[in-house]
Amino acid sequence: MIDKIQALGHAGLTICQHLGLSGIFLFKTLARRPRPGEGFKLLREQIYTVGVLSLLIILVSSLFIGMVIGLQGYNTLQRFGAEQELGQLLALSVTRELGPVVTALLFAGRAGTALTAEIGLMRATDQLESMEMMAVDPLWRIISPRFWAGFISMPLLAMIFNMGAIYGGYLVGVQWLGIDAGSFWSNMQAAVTFRMDVMNGLIKSLVFGFVVTWIAVYQGYFTVPNAAGISSATTKTVVYSSLAILALDFVLTSMMLKGW
Amino acid sequence: MHTDPDILVAARNLSFERSDRLIFSNINLEIHKGKITAIMGPSGTGKTTFLRLISGQLTPSSGSVTVSGIELCRLRLRELYKARRQIGMLFQSGALFTNLNVFENVAFPLREHTQLSEQMVRDLVLIKLQAVGLRGARDLMPSELSGGMARRVAMARALMLDPQLMLYDEPFAGQDPITMGMLLQLIKKLNEALGLTSVIVSHDVQETASIADYIYVIADGKIVGQGTPEELFNNITPAVRQFLRGLPDGAVPFHYPAKDYEEDLLS
Ligand SMILES: Nc1ncnc2c1ncn2[C@@H]1O[C@H](COP(=O)(O)OP(=O)(O)O)[C@@H](O)[C@H]1O
Ligand SMILES: [Mg+2]
Numbered sequence: 001m002i003d004k005i006q007a008l009g010h011a012g013l014t015i016c017q018h019l020g021l022s023g024i025f026l027f028k029t030l031a032r033r034p035r036p037g038e039g040f041k042l043l044r045e046q047i048y049t050v051g052v053l054s055l056l057i058i059l060v061s062s063l064f065i066g067m068v069i070g071l072q073g074y075n076t077l078q079r080f081g082a083e084q085e086l087g088q089l090l091a092l093s094v095t096r097e098l099g100p101v102v103t104a105l106l107f108a109g110r111a112g113t114a115l116t117a118e119i120g121l122m123r124a125t126d127q128l129e130s131m132e133m134m135a136v137d138p139l140w141r142i143i144s145p146r147f148w149a150g151f152i153s154m155p156l157l158a159m160i161f162n163m164g165a166i167y168g169g170y171l172v173g174v175q176w177l178g179i180d181a182g183s184f185w186s187n188m189q190a191a192v193t194f195r196m197d198v199m200n201g202l203i204k205s206l207v208f209g210f211v212v213t214w215i216a217v218y219q220g221y222f223t224v225p226n227a228a229g230i231s232s233a234t235t236k237t238v239v240y241s242s243l244a245i246l247a248l249d250f251v252l253t254s255m256m257l258k259g260w
Numbered sequence: 261m262h263t264d265p266d267i268l269v270a271a272r273n274l275s276f277e278r279s280d281r282l283i284f285s286n287i288n289l290e291i292h293k294g295k296i297t298a299i300m301g302p303s304g305t306g307k308t309t310f311l312r313l314i315s316g317q318l319t320p321s322s323g324s325v326t327v328s329g330i331e332l333c334r335l336r337l338r339e340l341y342k343a344r345r346q347i348g349m350l351f352q353s354g355a356l357f358t359n360l361n362v363f364e365n366v367a368f369p370l371r372e373h374t375q376l377s378e379q380m381v382r383d384l385v386l387i388k389l390q391a392v393g394l395r396g397a398r399d400l401m402p403s404e405l406s407g408g409m410a411r412r413v414a415m416a417r418a419l420m421l422d423p424q425l426m427l428y429d430e431p432f433a434g435q436d437p438i439t440m441g442m443l444l445q446l447i448k449k450l451n452e453a454l455g456l457t458s459v460i461v462s463h464d465v466q467e468t469a470s471i472a473d474y475i476y477v478i479a480d481g482k483i484v485g486q487g488t489p490e491e492l493f494n495n496i497t498p499a500v501r502q503f504l505r506g507l508p509d510g511a512v513p514f515h516y517p518a519k520d521y522e523e524d525l526l527s
Binding site: 133135 | 314317337341342344345347348349351353355356357358368369372375415417418421519
């Protein structure tokens with residue numbers, strides 16, 4: 001019995017320790033201001049690897065998700081003779097929830113794991129330490145540009161996801177199932193507000209971008225420096241990111257619906 | 261503290277523990293300018309740890325390690341990085357940046373710390389690569405290099421900022437005899453030509469002894485023997501004899517501490 005309480009306490013302490021460590025790590029990273037010039041070049045490279053290379057998976061997934069919503073929505077709405085409302089259903093569910101959440105989940109799987117594995121490998125092969133020995137700060141040189149790249153890319157990817165999904169729904173609803181294009185678009189336009197729907201979705205994806213990239217670079221930086229350590233850090237990135245995304249989505253949604 | 265201008269690195273009453281295990285207890289050690297000093301000992305005695313203490317990556321539990329009279333681990337980040345430019349370190353693995361080719365790896369310190377023109381960077385990098393005999397390999401990626409070549413590239417990179425102290429972590433481990441001979445030559449030549457002070461951490465006894473001016477043997481967290489190579493080979497302390505001659509069991513036991521064998525099997 002005592003053992004179990006002890007183990008629980010130990011686990012609790014370990015979690016607190018990790019949270020504290022990751023907080024300090026984040027603070028130190030953010031405190032490294034990007035030096036203009038070279039810093040911008042590093043950031044641009046990372047936006048390419050983190051953001052641009054995630055484009056394909058985001059685009060393809062968004063098309064399919066939009067198409068599925070189109071089909072499902074049409075079949076349900078049709079029963080009430082309300083298939084004209086498909087545009088509204090599609091746009092609201094995508095901009096409010098699916099856009100930010102699915103983008104973040106895909107981003108964690110595509111870019112988050114890549115970041116963790118890359119940084120973890122640098123840790124395991126002493127590259128980070130050798131950088132420190134050459135008097136170059138790895139937090140500035142490696143971590144900071146990757147962190148900001150993730151933070152900047154996520155909302156942009158989410159917007160692209162939104163467009164892709166809406167286009168996918170349009171293909172199925174209008175082109176295939178024959179809903180009137182005019183009512184599809186005008187219903188959508190009437191139902192979606194910029195502030196409540198689009199902006200709130202963007203705020204969500206900013207938060208997700210922050211958290212997912214934070215988890216990814218933290219897991220990479222503090223990898224146990226061997227092959228097993230890298231693989232477990234990569235797994236943790238996906239698991240923790242997904243849980244964080246879904247839990248934060250609930251919190252943010254409830255805050256947004258209650259008007260903060 | 262110490263006034264002898266000949267001493268570059270000094271450890272005073274140095275103790276270091278890691279997860280409750282005492283790795284060093286009360287070590288006193290001096291490294292003289294311009295010399296090649298070897299620190300030897302069995303694997304896991306903390307040779308790498310010692311280099312990290314010198315370079316200020318780790319902080320001693322008690323006592324101090326100084327470089328030119330300065331305790332690196334007590335410095336603030338900015339001063340620490342300034343002091344580290346004086347120190348070159350060759351990591352056991354080479355630690356080349358896997359996404360950069362040989363040329364860019366060697367150019368990395370220059371690009372980070374100077375605003376030199378591209379032509380100047382090119383010249384300086386080629387000079388260093390020539391010194392390690394790899395000017396022709398400048399376009400290769402680290403994955404295309406053999407272990408010995410990777411170490412020589414890492415050496416060129418570590419020398420890029422013209423340090424006064426070079427730390428070599430197991431420079432010979434896992435190398436074939438030819439490569440080993442070449443690395444030995446190179447370390448000695450560079451030390452003389454550039455007026456460096458070198459610290460070699462190694463468990464390759466004969467090879468290291470052939471170029472070292474002074475040797476410390478560490479076992480069980482203490483210095484068990486020290487002296488010039490000749491002095492050491494005449495040393496009769498059991499632990500030193502065992503290590504230098506490569507006997508499997510002796511003062512340094514073959515077995516990791518365990519309870520009684522018979523008891524363990526029958527329990
Ligand atoms: N990060 C670490 N955490 C805890 N113990 C470590 C760590 N790194 C090394 N050690 C332990 O410190 C001891 C000395 O390690 P090291 O300096 O790498 O030895 P050497 O280079 O002489 O083979 C080893 O017993 C090792 O298990
Ligand atoms: Mg070692």
